[in-house]
Amino acid sequence: xxxxxxxxxxxxxxxxxxxxxxxxxxxxxxxxxxxxxxxxxxxxxxxxxxxxxxxxxxxxxxxxxxxxxxxxxxxxxxxxxxxxxxxxxxxxxxxxxxxxxxxxxxxxxxxxxxxxxxxxxxxxxxxxxxxxxxxxxxxxxxxxxxxxxxxxxxxxxxxxxxxxxxxxxxxxxxxxxxxxxxxxxxxxxxxxxxxxxxxxxxxxxxxxxxxxxxxxxxxxxxxxxxxxxxxxxxxxxxxxxxxxxxxxxxxxxxxxxxxxxxxxxxxxxxxxxxxxxxxxxxxxxxxxxxxxxxxxxxxxxxxxxxxxxxxxxxxxxxxxxxxxxxxx
Amino acid sequence: xxxxxxxxxxxxxxxxxxxxxxxxxxxxxxxxxxxxxxxxxxxxxxxxxxxxxxxxxxxxxxxxxxxxxxxxxxxxxxxxxxxxxxxxxxxxxxxxxxxxxxxxxxxxxxxxxxxxxxxxxxxxxxxxxxxxxxxxxxxxxxxxxxxxxxxxxxxxxxxxxxxxxxxxxxxxxxxxxxxxxxxxxxxxxxxxxxxxxxxxxxxxxxxxxxxxxxxxxxxxxxxxxxxxxxxxxxxxxxxxxxxxxxxxxxxxxxxxxxxxxxxxxxxxxxxxxxxxxxxxxxxxxxxxxxxxxxxxxxxxxxxxxxxxxxxxxxxxxxxxxxxxx
Numbered sequence: 001x002x003x004x005x006x007x008x009x010x011x012x013x014x015x016x017x018x019x020x021x022x023x024x025x026x027x028x029x030x031x032x033x034x035x036x037x038x039x040x041x042x043x044x045x046x047x048x049x050x051x052x053x054x055x056x057x058x059x060x061x062x063x064x065x066x067x068x069x070x071x072x073x074x075x076x077x078x079x080x081x082x083x084x085x086x087x088x089x090x091x092x093x094x095x096x097x098x099x100x101x102x103x104x105x106x107x108x109x110x111x112x113x114x115x116x117x118x119x120x121x122x123x124x125x126x127x128x129x130x131x132x133x134x135x136x137x138x139x140x141x142x143x144x145x146x147x148x149x150x151x152x153x154x155x156x157x158x159x160x161x162x163x164x165x166x167x168x169x170x171x172x173x174x175x176x177x178x179x180x181x182x183x184x185x186x187x188x189x190x191x192x193x194x195x196x197x198x199x200x201x202x203x204x205x206x207x208x209x210x211x212x213x214x215x216x217x218x219x220x221x222x223x224x225x226x227x228x229x230x231x232x233x234x235x236x237x238x239x240x241x242x243x244x245x246x247x248x249x250x251x252x253x254x255x256x257x258x259x260x261x262x263x264x265x266x267x268x269x270x271x272x273x274x275x276x277x278x279x280x281x282x283x284x285x286x287x288x289x290x291x292x293x294x295x296x297x298x299x300x301x302x303x304x305x306x307x308x309x310x311x312x313x314x315x316x317x318x319x320x321x322x323x324x325x326x327x328x
Numbered sequence: 329x330x331x332x333x334x335x336x337x338x339x340x341x342x343x344x345x346x347x348x349x350x351x352x353x354x355x356x357x358x359x360x361x362x363x364x365x366x367x368x369x370x371x372x373x374x375x376x377x378x379x380x381x382x383x384x385x386x387x388x389x390x391x392x393x394x395x396x397x398x399x400x401x402x403x404x405x406x407x408x409x410x411x412x413x414x415x416x417x418x419x420x421x422x423x424x425x426x427x428x429x430x431x432x433x434x435x436x437x438x439x440x441x442x443x444x445x446x447x448x449x450x451x452x453x454x455x456x457x458x459x460x461x462x463x464x465x466x467x468x469x470x471x472x473x474x475x476x477x478x479x480x481x482x483x484x485x486x487x488x489x490x491x492x493x494x495x496x497x498x499x500x501x502x503x504x505x506x507x508x509x510x511x512x513x514x515x516x517x518x519x520x521x522x523x524x525x526x527x528x529x530x531x532x533x534x535x536x537x538x539x540x541x542x543x544x545x546x547x548x549x550x551x552x553x554x555x556x557x558x559x560x561x562x563x564x565x566x567x568x569x570x571x572x573x574x575x576x577x578x579x580x581x582x583x584x585x586x587x588x589x590x591x592x593x594x595x596x597x598x599x600x601x602x603x604x605x606x607x608x609x610x611x612x613x614x615x616x617x618x619x620x621x622x623x624x625x626x627x628x629x630x631x632x633x634x635x636x637x638x639x640x641x642x643x644x645x646x647x648x649x650x651x652x653x
Contacts, residue, residue, distance in 0.1 A: 054459070059486065060482070060485060060486060060489065062482035062485065062486060063482075064448045064478055064479045064482045064483070065448045065451060065479070065482035065483050065485070065486040067448070068445070068447075068448025068449035068450075068451060068452060068479065068482075068483060069448070069449070069451040069452040069455055069486060070452060071449050071452055072448075072449035072450060072451060072452020072453045072454075072455070072456070072466075073452035073453065073455045073456045074452065075438070075452070075453070076388070076452060076453045076455075076456030076457070077456055078452075078455070078456050078459065080452075092478070095442055095445050095479070096445065096448055096449060096479075099440060099442050099445065100440060100442075100445060100449055103429070103440075104431050104438070105643055105644070105645065105646065106424065106642075106643045106644055107421040107424060107425050107429065107430055107431040108421065108431035108433050108643075109421065109422055109643060110642070110643040110646075111431075111433040112431055112433055113646055144644045144645075145644055145645060146645075147645065147648075167646075167648070168646040169645045169646050194648070194649070195648055196648050243645075243648060
């Protein structure tokens with residue numbers, strides 16, 4: 001494809017923001033250092049100069065006010081894209097999101113919409129230790145009224161972010177800090193990726209690996225190696241955690257009969273538990289082995305480089321679990 | 329303040345409406361038709377009425393867990409308030425919200441039961457109004473207790489920085505649940521906190537509707553002109569408990585009686601007779617008319633159906649195109 005380019009995950013986000021700010025005058029972005037710095041990872045670099053302070057707003061370190069301002073202005077007709085710099089900081093903003101943003105559409109009998117996109121990033125990878133590295137996505141999956149998205153590739157992040165901004169619901173859009181510099185194929189032409197649609201990242205016959213966010217990349221790397229060993233893995237990335245595209249997951253597991261769920265968060269009531277439950281409920285008769293989960297350890301994220309890597313799943317752990325599940 | 333007899337009568341009528349509705353909710357609560365989420369507003373009527381008299385229909389109101397007075401003063405019907413209190417269709421949230429959380433789109437009215445939250449999200453409504461540039465403002469009510477929350481600090485700082493059109497109304501009703509204000513607020517006057525955000529703060533007698541209305545008129549004028557937020561602390565009192573049926577063991581009967589002597593409705597009634605030469609018969613006829621209206625509104629609400637289960641689980645999200653979820 002002539003228009004195909006290799007760009008980074010950060011650049012893909014910046015293009016999505018740029019295109020949506022240009023497209024709709026109601027769209028604005030706001031957060032800590034989104035303007036002059038252009039975000040920690042360069043995701044909004046240059047946009048302040050291009051669009052000015054009314055559309056690209058640097059804020060105080062005030063997560064409740066950032067979220068609240070986004071939520072209120074969305075209900076009043078704007079389409080804010082607000083940034084919470086690290087998902088760990090979203091604890092300060094939870095009330096605005098959970099008690100207000102998620103409730104107003106229903107309490108208004110469907111008359112009010114709250115089209116706010118809350119961009120943030122989670123996970124390990126920068127040795128940021130226990131208050132800057134957590135994987136908290138499942139908190140939001142369990143709140144009625146919210147959409148939750150965890151993109152893994154430059155192509156996905158651009159198309160999904162544009163859809164999130166155009167969506168009428170509050171969307172918790174969770175990136176991963178370890179993938180911002182990854183490059184991927186992104187068309188120059190505009191495109192959207194629908195929310196709530198999983199993507200089969202790699203087709204396979206023997207075993208389904210359901211993984212999201214950074215774990216998708218581990219699953220794909222492991223699948224390449226497993227193919228050489230004669231284990232043909234299908235890698236399914238839900239991309240949107242709620243509403244979950246259960247059909248794609250179920251179809252894959254019915255085909256392969258084996259399911260490994262890979263997730264960076266602790267197992268207990270994490271997103272891996274939801275996937276395992278869906279597979280257990282829908283695919284029981286098709287399973288050749290119990291659903292298996294590979295998850296982060298139930299611990300604070302340690303500072304040390306090796307320890308940080310060891311408490312969350314990596315390629316080696318995916319290989320080990322997949323081989324075992326495949327009976328090798 | 330300058331005020332015609334008609335204007336004073338309107339303020340009087342509005343306060344009588346608020347009290348008539350509140351007084352009628354009490355027996356409904358005692359019959360368990362309205363639940364503990366009902367927080368009586370009786371005694372504080374001058375605040376809601378004095379503020380909302382200065383608002384336009386398209387201004388936003390951000391209210392609290394004690395919203396019924398603000399809602400009525402902003403334009404909600406008595407029918408709608410009774411219905412929401414009773415959990416019936418016909419309330420602003422068709423009874424799904426109940427006594428302390430609803431969204432009334434027609435009146436640009438949002439309220440909720442998390443103390444302090446509104447100070448943060450009011451900035452969003454104000455930002456949207458500022459972008460529109462048509463003079464709309466957000467009036468944000470909160471109680472004394474809210475002034476100690478992080479959201480209060482974050483929201484007020486942001487609103488001041490961006491000169492957002494927000495009117496902050498603190499209803500200092502002397503108690504945060506059972507705790508007296510002096511035991512949990514670190515300054516003598518909550519309005520002093522405005523200085524910390526570089527905005528104007530003032531304290532007014534919240535039992536005097538004319539004083540509230542005058543202070544708010546001046547503040548709203550400057551806010552609409554783009555001069556940024558103003559914080560008005562209104563000193564007021566709730567005659568009934570934090571919620572109806574609370575132990576009320578944290579204050580004396582004498583204290584309640586002292587405040588009742590400052591009753592905002594009696595006070596304006598006396599002024600109407602002395603200053604505007606209204607007759608006692610005129611006022612009592614007005615009160616009787618409102619009482620009948622309230623009675624009819626309550627009867628109407630009691631006839632409304634409850635929401636169905638189907639409705640109660642609907643509108644959770646706006647459906648996504650092409651997906652069943």
